[in-house]
Ligand SMILES: [Zn+2]
């Protein structure tokens with residue numbers, strides 16, 4: 001009795017396995033089509049063949065390591081910035097391989113759309129803010145390494161390329177940390193400095209002033225031999 005049941009059970013289970021696999025494959029195809037890598041990771045990390053702990057990866061001849069900062073392209077944009085958190089090799093039941101990386105996003109100025117215009121004035125095109133937002137993305141999204149400096153380091157640069165950024169705050173749960181009113185300020189207007197704007201340095205206090213705050217044009221500023229800010233003139 002039990003002997004005659006055995007083949008029946010095994011036939012049923014292999015049929016189920018096949019059905020499961022067809023279902024899984026269609027799920028995978030759907031996720032890939034929708035570029036839903038976060039759910040692709042959730043689905044395939046359970047597979048014993050999937051591996052999620054690599055320290056580095058080689059892509060396009062360059063070695064990238066966990067913890068490094070990257071320039072990322074996505075949705076036709078080539079200028080996102082993120083930290084490399086994890087390198088994973090996902091494997092499905094057909095032994096198809098899906099390499100992905102987990103990144104922690106830095107926001108750039110163009111991603112801070114809901115900020116008041118007055119605050120956007122303080123923020124540089126080369127500034128980034130570390131967020132608590134993570135995604136799994138394709139390795140092909142990597143453009144290059146990015147270097148993220150402090151404001152002081154960035155300010156001293158003589159030349160820079162479009163992979164060089166600076167940071168002076170995080171953007172956690174869509175709020176600056178530290179808040180903007182605690183950022184170091186400059187000029188008589190006491191606003192946070194933005195390296196994209198034109199400043200002139202005071203001979204006395206070495207502080208920087210916006211040209212427009214001290215009624216100077218670029219031409220006038222160039223001709224000035226020494227500038228003393230309104231505070232030091234008092
Ligand atoms: Zn000013």
Ligand SMILES: [Zn+2]
Pocket residue numbers: 202203204205206207228229230231232
């Ligand atoms: Zn001064």
